[in-house]
Amino acid sequence: MADGAEQVARLQQQSTDTIDFFWLGKTCNSQWERMIRRALPVHGWVKYVDRWNKVLPGGSAHERPSSYTGSRDVEGLYARHDVKIPFLPAESTEALTWLRSKGWKDGEPFVCLLVRDDEYLAQDQRHGNGNPRAYEGWSYHDYRNSDIDTYVPAIQWLSGQGVWVIRMGKLMAKPLPTGMDHVIDYAFDPGKSDLLDIWLFANCNGCISTATGPDMIPPIYGKAVLFVNALPLGHFASFSNSIWVPKPLRWSDSGQLLSITEHLRNGFTRSVEYDAAGIDVLDMTSGQITSAVQEFWQRITETWLDVQDDLDKQEHFWDVLMRWPLYSNLHGVRHPDSRVGSAWLRTLDETDSRSSDLGLP
Secondary structure (H helix, E strand, O other): OOHHHHHHHHHHHOOOOOOOOEOOOOOOOHHHHHHHHHHOOEOOOHHHHHHHHHHOOOHHHHOOOOOOOOOOOOOOHHHHOOOOOOOOHHHHHHHHHHHHHOOOOOOOOEEEEEOOOOHHHHHOOOOOOOOHHHHHHOHHHHHHOOOHHHHHHHHHHHHHOOOEEEEOOOOOOOOOOOOOOOEEOHHHOOOOOHHHHHHHHHHOOEEEEOOOOHHHHHHHOOOOEEEEEEOOHHHOOOOOOEEEEEOOEEEOOOOOEOOHHHHHHOOOOOHHHHHHOOEEEOOOOHHHHHHHHHHHHHHHOOOOOOOHHHHHHHHHHHHHHHOOOOHHHHOOOOOOOOEEOHHHHHOOOOOHHHHHHOOOO
């Protein structure tokens, strides 16, 4: 999702004696593809030139690949360059017309909520065909899934603040309960479209996500993101205005929650690896999710007040993270408003001695 914005930034800073051309493979959103084609010189024939370039001696000097960290803006390009690929007036008019049809009024705040489950990868034609084998094939990262029902109290809290909540998703396992004010279950709305998928994320007042692909759109447009129930902790989005709250991890034998350092040392990307390490992956409770959402929204509205103990715990988190051996692989320029959730930090008993015992310098 973010690669197009990265390339827009690189074009803005390159010398005038260089000309770049791009090609696109299969894309998951036709609207984003149209916007990339409007912003970059994209041509089908470039694919064949690129293939020849890869086999020619010295060809690597003429490549412009995506950042090795994928969608992570480790160089701080978004802050230094205008990467907000614009929508056409007609596109914004269409999106606003849809929003107004739901009862939303101009100027009212809204957040996008994206809670990952099995359905998209198993059902979408690019990834699966909806049979049991498709679900089994993607089960290796079930640890990333969450139950939408556990988010209902947080949704109701936001609604009580006058904030619209738009539950996003192309294909989702189950709908939200009906009858909630200022809530749009877009994932099950017949009017959903590739345009709205992008426009809503780009124009929201904030995004709440469990760490999936589309949540890279809000940072491109300068929007804050709450990553909640997100793993691994080492993938913390330090390049963006964001709060990261991981799923609790618990040692199966002792029942003790993992410390920050233990999270980092056991940052697996497959469910079976957590099982093999003797670690239970727990879902956050509704209360924990609500606490994270309250901090997120109060920081957006500048009504959150930090206490010194929270600031000290946040500083300690950064100290541990920056001493992690893999830090430089995933992190670079740090956004000044990136942090982990205050309520989550309060649940931990992370000591300097415990960190040292686990091999950190």
